[in-house]
Amino acid sequence: MGAGGRQAGSARGLTGARDVRLLALAFLAGVLAVHQLATLPPLWLPAMLLLPGLVRWPGHAIWLAAVLGASWAIIDAEQRLSARLPVAAEGDTRTLTGRVASLPERDAIRTRFVLQSDADPARSRLAWYGEHPPLRSGDCWQFTAQLSVPQGSANPGSFDYEGWLWRQHLHATGYVEAGRRCDADAPWSVNRWRQAASEQLKAALDEGIGAALIRGLVLGDRSALTDVDWQVLRHTGTSHLMAISGLHIGLLATLVFLGLRRALPWLPAGMNPPVLTVAALGSGLAAFGYAAFAGFALPTQRALLMVAVVLVALVLRRPVLPSRVLALAGLAVLMRDPAAVLAPGFWLSFAAVAWILYLLRGRLGSGGWRRWLWWQPALVLALTPLTLFWFGQASIVAPLANAVLIPAFAVVVPAVLGTAGLALIWPDLGAPLLRLVEASLATGWRSLAWLAELPMAQVSLTAPPVWTLLIALVGLAWWLAPRGIPARWLGAIGLLPLMMVPLAPPPGAFNLAVLDVGQGLSAVVRTAGHTLLFDAGPRYRSGFDTGRALVLPYLKSQGIRRLDRVVISHGDIDHRGGWPAIRSAMPVGQAVGAATDRPCLAGQAWHWDGVEFRMLHPTTPGGQDNDGSCVLRISGAGGSVLLTGDIEAPAEQALLEREAEGLAADILVVPHHGSDSSSTTAFVQAAAPAFAVVPAGWRNRWGFPDPAVVARYQQVGAGVLHTGRVGAVRFDLRPGQPVNVSRWRIRYRRFWHRPVCGSAGRAGSGSLSCVQPEEGR
Template sequence: MLLTALLAGLLTPLCLTRLPALPWWGWLLFPLFACLLRRRPAGRLLLVFALGACWALAWHQLQLAQRLPTELDNQTLELVGTVAALPEQTETGWRFMVRDGHTLDGRSLPLMRLHWWGGEGVRAGEQWQLTVRLRAPRGMRNPGTFDYEAWLYAQGIGAVGSVRAGRRIAAAPALGQWRDRLHQHLGGTLVSQDNRRLLALLIGDRQALSDADWEVLQRTGTSHLLVISGLHVGMLALAFFVLVQLLLRCSLWHWPWPQLWLAAPLALGAAAGYALLAGMAVPVQRALLMCAAALLLQLWRRSVAPLTIWLLAMCLVVLANPAAPLRAGFWLSFMAVGLLILAMGGRLHNRGLWWRWGRAQWVAFVGLWPWLVLWGMPASGASMLINLLAIPWISLLVVPLALLGSLMELALGWSQPLLLAAWLLNLLMTVLAWAGSWSPLIYLPFPGWASWCLALAGSLLLLLPGAVVVRPLALLCLLPLLMAEQTRPAPGELRVVTLDVGQGLSVLLQTSGHTLLYDAGARLASGFDLGEAVVVPSLLALGVERLDVLLVSHGDNDHAGGVPSVIRMLPTERLIAGEPERLQGLGAQACRHGESWSWDGVEFTLLRAALSDAPANGQSCVLQVRAGEQGLLLPGDIRQAEEYALLPQLESADLLLAPHHGSRSSSSYAFIRRVAPHWVVYSAAYHSPYGHPHPLVVQRYQELGSDAIYTGHSGAVGFILGRSGSISPEWRWREAARRFWHQ
């Protein structure tokens, strides 16, 4: 109970939208007050809870204080720092971390995550002088999408930026780049791209796996196998423990002390070394701590319940980093182990090996569903069957052979065992690619906290040993997870959600029975696809399972780059585009001026100026919508010339998406007066590289009485049209889902 109270205290601050404004010593008042109640029945629990909460609050306060100062946000600086961790080579340059950074005038800087477009190679441990444009850690904010700000915060990253120029001023010390040198040496042996996959298992190099590899792993539910996970660390520790004991028994050399005294430290040392290769990710920390606890208890001849060891490891990880629970890997790794301990306790002594193995896969498959839904992650329908074979293949064949082969390569120059391990891994990837072609990916929207908690209770009841009587009740509890209902607008109403896709556009329009998506964001030069990473997860979280119409204003990347991913991941009945010739192979229909239709009492009309010799922006397909007495206008990137050409067809609109993200080339006075919007939404990146929206454009809308919303500031924003009275935002996601680590 004390460990549970401590964990609850450590986790509670993560629910806060803002941290209380207290100095670090102010947090001591709470445990001092709890000390007065320690003699009461619940006093000790309250004291431990208060100590955990105060530690976490003080830690978070110090962590936030180490972020990039506001006055340096979006500024170009000259700095000196040391390359940390293992740099990643991207399609466009290098991405790496810099620690111990400071400006040339001596001002300290936080841990930074930088990207150097087209830059020269960097190595871990090197010291560089860099010209960097730094930004505060900030991400796009949309329903159901990856929280980039939480990910940065959990890793202690206080600034991000892009490198303009740099020069190496000091080479790395030998100890500082051992992992990098190992990466280079083994990479020289594993020459082909397929063989280099093995680096993911040897030194935790996630970059060694291509996008196609990750897609295969996701579709088969085996992503945990191709990184250095807790499973591999635990298996390695167990193998070393058993191997040392066998060698001592068979050796002629007499060990004068108990075998445990040698086997346990060596097993723990092997696990720690492997964990260091992985970069000490949270699942690896959990496995290492649990191994350490189990081995120490063996040395002390103590018997402690496995759940207690599990809970102790969780508390230690959160004590070391109270922001660790902000990452999905923390919960998925700990919950997987906890579920196995809970569901298989007391049932192993009278069961065969295959029953235990099959039961373990069933427990992980059923028990992790609620946690996958919580984090907006898809589940593979065939993962249970695939893991039955994939886990022993990796853990018993590939990993031991890869580690042994690495040692032989480094010590003797023999590469054959390492290449054999790579061949075995490639063979498995071929099988997984075949299995992934028929393995369905299941996306479930978050059903709300009440339904999710009910489903979590149902999954636990379903897996409890001997709980046969309550299984019908458990299945009923799971129904809200599988049948989550999303609210839709009433007939005659229209929901408009402008997503936060940075420098681009994507707008969701929903009636009571139909769905239209206007544009799909960009696909960046780095390979990051906003259609796949932002648009589709947001639509799924909002209850969209199919699109009646995907309307692409024109072919520019910031509007059409994410279209292929959206079509691939969501059934789409009709694709309309202002420039269909630029969407080759997707079956796009041309936008026809004047085409109109009605859905559930809401009127839609397409407009297109089609001026001769107009650039891509001028070819934009404009969408005009009328819901009752209220209107919406989505003009794409039209210029002032197209605005004047369309003036006779334009109606007033209560809600307007600023043409061309608020560019100075658009939003003429005549256009604004004609549309007379009550609200204007600027879909542009925070610190837009193009200066969108232009101050003169913002001033025009202000002069004519329009209220403004900036997706770069508010995140995704939702409106409902068609109701009586004036419209106002239904929600702004940055505020609706705010936590203290968000900018």
């Protein structure tokens, strides 16, 4: 082939690569657009949109790719919704027969696992409390279980548990009432092998961080890592090292490939196979085996697909552009699972590789040690917008930690995999070696934990809106562009919108957010310059702490870094459970009420920014029971709020006798979660709120709010808002304006979320009309 032919072929290759990248981005855009919808459109709509793409015009292929992505996402979502537990069956007790389809996770009070039904595609996440026979992945069981529609708390800034259940293909949750083994034999499965390996590793190792790290690196089983351990990883920007991805899969594949290439030519004459082919095949099998044992998580899938494309290109002796490999891997992941676009790991994993490719071609593309010196902070900076978007925080020490640990993993990963494999095959020899690796990891972890405790090791910022994220990414691309691009420093301006925080109310105004913390209470009041927290939500026996998991993320999402006052209404765990976590994580000016050094008493009062706060109850200190709850009235030019804790009829009567005229409020947080022992007719009539907020869990076991209580509030014209149904409720009270109400589950609804009422997901299949009477007057 002449020079002209080679140039033409090269041009065609580059054009094809560019087309693949654009087509992959278009397909991604179509999938992503569907996952922003509150209801699924009918499939005929994207089918109609395909028609313009069947006619040749500039960009018709990109249009087709986007519409095909949307169509595939709708088809996938429809299949999942059809397998989901119907809303009408919420709370039903059913008999389920199936196989354990995950590694069972055991804690102090329960075992959680996934059951794959034998009769249909349904997968349920079940909890079995107390003592029970051991569960093994792959075993057949018949359970009697009470089931629920997948649901979780709905608050700004907090983890979308319902979205996680959707991504994991989990169609119901519940708990086991009784269970017995089936007679069917357990088939071969990777998870069964993983569980056997996990149990063998547990037996060979001591309990501790070293053992937890080994199980995470070998099996992708991170259940032994505690919240404190994850905090160390987040603060140092090294969480990605525990997600088995390109670093791990690529390193193993490279070592096996190079080892086979070096060893195979030494075989006796006549036995030498095609070296490159066998080396590539052996490398691919090793990568696939590692990915399988790691559970095929999203970063693992991406890494495996990229390794496979590179190995095929090596065997065929064809050049392959890294960006094309990345695009093909992205298409493969989305074809397998469109819901991957909801996972932070999808974006961080692909973005990390894309930025590396960009940086290596840019001004960081040469210079030896200087390239490495600048590569880490540049990559951390490039990923910061995404990290802030998903987690609301970024690590300052991440460049230092990664500059040391990433090269170290070239030794750590082979050492862990080699000794773990030897311990599984030949325990007498491998177990002692594995314990040496365990001790080394534990020693290194102490250094990492020290780094995480440094002042300003990480900073928490408000999770940025999507538009600021896009501006920041464009700015970073300009700032880190190749040499020759003029005024690159101007790209840094694109980062400024990331620093935006939600505006506080103006003087004289305030807002109230009643959070969805399940069966409990936590409310946040914010004025122009101050913030008050009324109750901190529950803490459960399982260890789940709503203060850490729900309240603190909300505060950070609003740009709140300090609490000027905290009121813990009384001693029940559903009101004070989250207080220790909040107190340890955020500066607090003054705390009153239960679990504090200062009681709340009627007559206490203060003014913030033109807003008056006055304690109405109790009159004597020391009360920890329901009727000793703190009752706080807040009033400003825009309206008034009454926070009541768990007071019941006797306390309500005492308030009527002392403060009859002071009980009137525009917004009332309903006493005792709407129990029939509270909200007497006289109290409701005296308060006469426009909005009555019931802080109660979805389908809680007490049946709160009581229908009779709801009726009493409706009789005085109040709109009744149940946090378990509508999620967090926020009220903005501004002088001269009507009260503005925002309900998180409705305002930010997605089709996979548990419906407020009606049916889930599909357009036209349900209605939110049942919430309209709650608007109030």
